Amino acid sequence: MHYLPGCTWLWSAPEAQEHLTVSRMKLTDMYSYGLIAWRVLSNCSNPFEPILRDSGYKTDYRKGLPQLKESLEFPLLVMETIPEFRKSEFADELIATTLSYDPSHRSLDSAICALAGNPNNNCESRHHSEYDNIQHLDDPANAMTTLASSFP
Numbered sequence: 001m002h003y004l005p006g007c008t009w010l011w012s013a014p015e016a017q018e019h020l021t022v023s024r025m026k027l028t029d030m031y032s033y034g035l036i037a038w039r040v041l042s043n044c045s046n047p048f049e050p051i052l053r054d055s056g057y058k059t060d061y062r063k064g065l066p067q068l069k070e071s072l073e074f075p076l077l078v079m080e081t082i083p084e085f086r087k088s089e090f091a092d093e094l095i096a097t098t099l100s101y102d103p104s105h106r107s108l109d110s111a112i113c114a115l116a117g118n119p120n121n122n123c124e125s126r127h128h129s130e131y132d133n134i135q136h137l138d139d140p141a142n143a144m145t146t147l148a149s150s151f152p
Helices: 022-042 048-054 061-069 074-080 089-098 108-115 124-130 140-150
Strands: none
Touching (some): 022 108
């Protein structure tokens, strides 16, 4: 078991301060990626602000944010802050597969599929047929190759 050597509390996963296996450490990165993707989709310097304001934590982010991230409703609240993407399958899949409170529900494969325009893992068969040598996208080099091929 390991501790993350450092993290930015605002952009870290709820479990980032716990003892973690290496595979669980990677899943904290998926969560952080989801937060950054949300920040980009919302085009807002602080996407947390509307949710925290509405939940009563106007100024005390250090107290409210951990509770917010641990909420099972957090991905739904995130989607409400980006109304122009609310009915978008890609955004829904991207947020759901990166910002799940349960790390076992986070998936790099699903996030890449959503970004490639194939939400709900519809590109799964493409990955297996084109990349038979890739067992999982846990290896950064394999993930980057897959991502690069998804955006010619």
